[in-house]
Amino acid sequence: MRAAPAAARRWRPPPLIANPWLRIAVLAGAALYLVLALGTVEVNWARLSDGWARGLRFVSGFLEPNFSRRWDDILQGMIESLSMTVTSTVVGIAISVPIGIGAARNLVPRPVYLLCRAIIAVSRSLQEIIVAILLVAMVGFGPFAGFLTLSFATIGFLSKLLAEDIEDIDPAPVEAIRATGTPWPSLIAFGVLPQVAPRLLGLSLYRLDINFRESAVVGIVGAGGIGATLNTAIDRYEFDSAAAILILIIAIVMASEYVSGLVRGWAK
Amino acid sequence: MLTIAGLSKRYAKGDKALDDVSLGVPAGQVVGLIGPSGAGKSTLIRCVNRLVEPTSGSIRLGDTEITRLGGAGLRRARRRMGMIFQEYALVERLTVMENVLSGRLGYVGFWRAFLRRFPQADIDRAFAVLDRVGLLDHVDKRADQLSGGQRQRVGIARALVQEPDILLVDEPTASLDPKTSRQIMRLIVEVCAERQLAAIVNIHDVALAQMFVQRIIGLRAGRVVFDGPPEALDTDALTTIYGEEDWSRTIREAHDDAANEAAAQETVRALRAQTKPPTVARAL
Numbered sequence: 001m002r003a004a005p006a007a008a009r010r011w012r013p014p015p016l017i018a019n020p021w022l023r024i025a026v027l028a029g030a031a032l033y034l035v036l037a038l039g040t041v042e043v044n045w046a047r048l049s050d051g052w053a054r055g056l057r058f059v060s061g062f063l064e065p066n067f068s069r070r071w072d073d074i075l076q077g078m079i080e081s082l083s084m085t086v087t088s089t090v091v092g093i094a095i096s097v098p099i100g101i102g103a104a105r106n107l108v109p110r111p112v113y114l115l116c117r118a119i120i121a122v123s124r125s126l127q128e129i130i131v132a133i134l135l136v137a138m139v140g141f142g143p144f145a146g147f148l149t150l151s152f153a154t155i156g157f158l159s160k161l162l163a164e165d166i167e168d169i170d171p172a173p174v175e176a177i178r179a180t181g182t183p184w185p186s187l188i189a190f191g192v193l194p195q196v197a198p199r200l201l202g203l204s205l206y207r208l209d210i211n212f213r214e215s216a217v218v219g220i221v222g223a224g225g226i227g228a229t230l231n232t233a234i235d236r237y238e239f240d241s242a243a244a245i246l247i248l249i250i251a252i253v254m255a256s257e258y259v260s261g262l263v264r265g266w267a268k
Numbered sequence: 269m270l271t272i273a274g275l276s277k278r279y280a281k282g283d284k285a286l287d288d289v290s291l292g293v294p295a296g297q298v299v300g301l302i303g304p305s306g307a308g309k310s311t312l313i314r315c316v317n318r319l320v321e322p323t324s325g326s327i328r329l330g331d332t333e334i335t336r337l338g339g340a341g342l343r344r345a346r347r348r349m350g351m352i353f354q355e356y357a358l359v360e361r362l363t364v365m366e367n368v369l370s371g372r373l374g375y376v377g378f379w380r381a382f383l384r385r386f387p388q389a390d391i392d393r394a395f396a397v398l399d400r401v402g403l404l405d406h407v408d409k410r411a412d413q414l415s416g417g418q419r420q421r422v423g424i425a426r427a428l429v430q431e432p433d434i435l436l437v438d439e440p441t442a443s444l445d446p447k448t449s450r451q452i453m454r455l456i457v458e459v460c461a462e463r464q465l466a467a468i469v470n471i472h473d474v475a476l477a478q479m480f481v482q483r484i485i486g487l488r489a490g491r492v493v494f495d496g497p498p499e500a501l502d503t504d505a506l507t508t509i510y511g512e513e514d515w516s517r518t519i520r521e522a523h524d525d526a527a528n529e530a531a532a533q534e535t536v537r538a539l540r541a542q543t544k545p546p547t548v549a550r551a552l
Binding site for chain 1: 317344345348350351361362370371372374378381430436
C-alpha cells in the first residue's frame with residue numbers, strides 16, 4: 001500500500017535573477033529606457049507619408065525593368081563584380097585556413113593563438129564599407145580596391161568560424177595520430193582537416209555568396225563592380241535600369257544558393 | 269623491452285595518479301593492467317608514449333630513455349609504440365586505408381601525407397595488416413560505415429602498420445559486445461605472439477583479462493598492488509585491488525568462461541562453419 005502524499009509540493013523553474021526587487025527594477029528600468037529612447041527619435045509622420053509617394057515611384061520603376069539601355073555598363077559591372085568575388089574568395093580562403101588553424105586554442109601555443117585572434121579581431125571590427133573607403137583612398141577607384149576589401153573581410157569571417165569549428169573537433173583521433181609519432185603539419189592534414197572539411201566547404205560557399213552581395217555594396221563607394229553601375233543608375237533616377245541590376249543580383253545570389261546546397265549535400 | 273622504474277605522476281590539481289610504479293615487460297609478453305576507475309591505468313600507458321608527462325621516474329624502451337626525449341626524438345620513439353583506444357579514435361570521415369596509413373605518418377613527409385601519395389612499401393604494409401585483421405574487403409569504406417568490432421580492427425591495423433616494438437592498449441573492448449570483445453582480445457594476443465610484441469592492455473573485465481593475458485598487474489590508487497600470472501588472481505587479490513566485495517563468483521565464472529572459450533574454439537576449428545556462439549553466462 002502506498003501512503004498518500006502529505007501535500008502537493010509546488011515547483012517553479014528558478015528565476016534568472018533571484019532577488020525579486022532587483023528583478024522588478026531591471027524590467028522597469030528597461031521599459032522606461034525604451035519609452036525615453038522612442039521619444040528621442042522624433043517620429044515624423046509627415047516625412048513618412050512624403051517618402052511613401054517617392055517609394056511608390058521607385059517601386060513602379062521596378063515593375064518595368066530595363067535591361068537594354070545600360071546593358072554594356074551592366075555587363076561590365078557584372079563581370080567586374082564576379083571576378084572580384086571569385087578572386088577575393090579564393091585569396092581570402094587561402095589566407096583564412098592557416099589563420100583559422102592558428103586561432104584554434106587546442107592546436108597551437110598561446111602566442112600564436114593570440115596573434116591569430118588579433119588578426120581576426122581587426123578584420124572583423126572594420127565593416128566592409130569602411131575598409132573599402134580606406135582602400136579606395138589608398139589604391140584608387142576600381143575593382144582592385146574591391147578585391148582587397150573583400151579578401152580582408154573574408155579573413156575575419158572564415159578564420160573565426162573555422163577556428164571555432166576546429167576547437168570543437170573530436171580530440172581522440174588527433175591524440176591517436178599524434179601517438180604514432182606524426183609531425184604537426186601531417187597531424188593537421190590527417191587528424192584535423194578531414195574533420196572540418198564539410199564545414200569549411202559550406203562556409204566557403206556561403207562566403208562566395210556574401211562576397212558577391214558585398215561587391216555590389218562596396219561599388220557604391222568607388223570600389224568597382226556592379227555597385228558602381230547601380231549607384232550611377234540611381235543617381236540618374238533611372239529606376240528601370242536599377243531594377244534590372246537588382247533583379248540580376250537577386251538571380252545570381254539565388255542561383256549560387258541553390259548550387260551551394262547541391263554541393264554541400266554531395267560532400268557530406 | 270619496456271622497463272619502468274619509480275614512475276610517478278602528479279596532476280596539477282594535486283592528486284597523485286601514479287606513485288612509484290616499477291615494472292618490466294619483456295618482448296612477446298601481454299600484460300593485463302586492471303584496477304578500479306581512477307587507479308591510474310590510463311595515465312600509466314599514456315606516460316609510456318608521453319601523451320601524459322610523467323612527474324618523475326624512468327621509462328626505457330629498449331635502449332631509449334623515453335622521459336628525456338623531446339621533439340623529433342620523442343616522435344621517433346612514438347613510431348615504435350602502437351596505441352589502441354577504447355572508442356577506436358579513428359578519423360570517421362577518412363577511409364579505412366587512410367586511417368591505417370596514418371600509422372605511417374611518422375615516416376612520410378607533409379606533402380606526401382597531404383596528397384595521400386604514400387610510398388609503395390607503406391601501402392604494401394597497410395594491405396598486409398588489413399589482411400591480417402580481416403578487413404581487406406573494406407579498404408575504401410569510410411570508417412563511420414563500419415561496426416564497432418570492425419572499427420577496432422582498423423585501430424589495431426593502424427597500430428600494427430607502425431611495426432612497433434610495443435602495443436599500448438587502452439580499454440580495447442569497453443565499447444564492444446561480449447563476443448566481439450573476445451575476438452578483439454584474441455586478435456591482439458595473437459598478433460603480439462606472431463610479432464613478439466610486448467603489450468600493456470588496460471582492461472576492466474577481469475574475467476576477459478584472465479582468459480587472454482599471460483600476466484596481470486593490479487593497480488590501486490596509483491600503486492602496483494598485484495603482479496602475477498592470471499591463475500594467482502584470487503579473491504584476496506581482487507579485494508586488495510578493488511576493495512571488499514564478494515569476488516567468488518567472478519573468479520569461478522572466469523574459469524568456466526575460459527573452459528567455454530577453449531571448447532568453443534575447438535568447435536569452430538573443427539566445423540569451420542558458423543556454429544552456436546559460445547554462451548556467455550552473465551555479463552560481468
